[in-house]
Amino acid sequence: MNILSLIIKREFIAKVRNKSFIVMTFLSPLFFVALMVFVAYLASMKGENKQIAIHDESGLFFKQFKNNDAFTYQDLSAIDVEILKDSVAAEKYEGLIYIPKQEVITDYEKNIYYISNDSPSLTFISKVELLVADKITHVNLQNKGIDTQVIDQAQAKVNLKLTKATGEETVRGLNEIKIIIGGAFGYFIMMFIIIYGNMVMRSVIEEKTNRIIEIIISSVKPFQLMMGKIIGTSMAGILQFIIWGVVGAFLLMGSSFLLGINGTPGMTTVEVVNTAGSISPEVLGDIQNYVHEILSLPLLSMFIYFIVFFIGGYFLYSSLYAAIGAAVDNETDTQQFLFPIMLPLMLGVYIGFFTVINDPHGSIATIFSMVPFTSPIVMLMRIPFGVPVWEVLLSIVILFATFILVVWLAAKVYRIGILMYGKRPSWKELYKWLKY
């Protein structure tokens, strides 16, 4: 059997048989699903209802406040304010809205109080302000002799129709869907690189501390060993992800079925459509548009690009991880070298989520989808927005050229590093190793 495939096989088996790998593979989806179910449960739970006392001396504003799940408003204008304040202090009420009588309507703008033990949330404050301001505006208009009903009727509602230059109708929120799809791919690549890159690094360190390395490289080339390690580990990783996917999907479906929680990601398309049936035909049309849009995305080519960028990105980074593993003697020494690796990964994800969604073809997004250390993430997030083929191909060429260069450099560090024991090398020494 070919040497490289022997190494890949051993690395794969060593990873897959590892107890922590097995535990992680089967416990993680369980844990993840339990977390999802828990969050969904919390969200479906009704929050505590808070009692708000209102002392409205004007009698103008109480009607503005409508009870809901979160708040119940009580008109306690008949009771003395001081007594109410004591009740709030005694935590009988969450808070007290105190509206003292004013002569001029505009004076209410500055003379309404909220008394509570805990400081109120920002949404609550702005809600109260909005309701009061609404009433004051109304009264103002009436005082000026304007019929508010006429205004209400005259209120216009605009619904911007979105179409592409080709004339196809499109829907709002599509950018979000596109970024979610692209983001999922990009995020997956980042997670995979971090998890399995670390695994490659640890396996290099293990061989070094075991001292078996010298025996192995008296039989095989360090480059073969490094590549075998990277490929073998990635195969174990892909297997783990597939198991996570399958087990996770089953668990999610099972749990959403059991708990009857709607809206969890386990819902099938049929269910989505069924649920949508109860909504107005306009919204249903929108949903059909979404489905149509998603299906009209170049899914196949996106998937192919994903595979290409995944391979390029993973190999690029994991060869760096391997080089780091070779340069140090134990895991605690890896920190100073790991930070520069994490940085572009994080940067890629941030640029993806903040810049690409606003301006998928802007210069920042374009540049970082070319830079090889961020392109696997950023470019994948851009692709659903439609990127010219030449740009994608250029990005791939840059990525793979860098990948070859980095693997070559990493192999040099690796070759020297695996035989170096003792003190942790400095950046300067690593540079020297490159020249050996």
Add this chain to the structure above:
Amino acid sequence: MQTILEVNDVVKKYSDKVALNHVSLSVPEGTIYGLLGPNGAGKTSLIRIINQITYPDSGQILLDGQLLNPSHIKDIGYMPEERGLYKTMKVGEQAMYLAQLKGMSKQDAKKQLKYWFEKLGIEEWWNKKIQELSKGMAQKIQFVVTVLHEPKLLILDEPFSGFDPVNANIIKDEIIELKNKGTTIIFSTHRMESVEEMCDHIALINKSNKLIEGKLIDVKKEFRTHLYQVGILTDNVQQLMIKLSENYKLTTTEFKSLNNELQLEIDLGTRLPNELLQVLTENGQVTHFVEKLPTVNDIFIQTVSK
């Protein structure tokens, strides 16, 4: 005698440090060749170059008359000083893996492993993990893995370290058996008594330079001192001492003996042993008469501290 390994003028530098300074060696086929030298002398650097783990800056190495190349990997077996195996891997699988990396087929590897495991009586270890074995046991596995692919050239770095005397002897016998079958063995060690016992040839490296190389017996001849240890039972010690010191430099010495004799160390210089023997036999009963040969240890210390 055919030369199996030839090292020609090899130089190896690590940034500012010279590890090997124009070193040349030739290792004759079918011998046990001792590569000696203090720590940091350059032995490991040389061994790594022979194993193609690193490459020389200049100079060349010939194995069987051919420039060293990747196809030679299967001809060499190497046991590094720092022993190591995958701790969590099973003994059998691990040995199979390492054998296949050396280019053996699955069937051959299995057959050979069976032979060696039976020979050393360790069949029941096959399914154990290395971490379940003692250090000495792991060493045995390491030895088996090194010799499994029947290399022409075996390089053993401190082969006896970590073995108890019983197992050290077993390994020693195996090494001698391999030599008798025609394997050439390079032996890198600090343990001079094993060199004395086993090596036919030695080379001494110190501070990146080769200082001595040759047949052990020739090296010893070169370092011979012409000192003889003499034991004699005599009635008149004083008279004999005076008589001997007329022609020889002598000192009293001590060696183990069953008699209560006079023990001397006599420098023969250019005189012949028979002359001395004659004087001695005329004056008493000779119980001991032996040339004091330089030990490898003496040669080592003497050369290195020069």
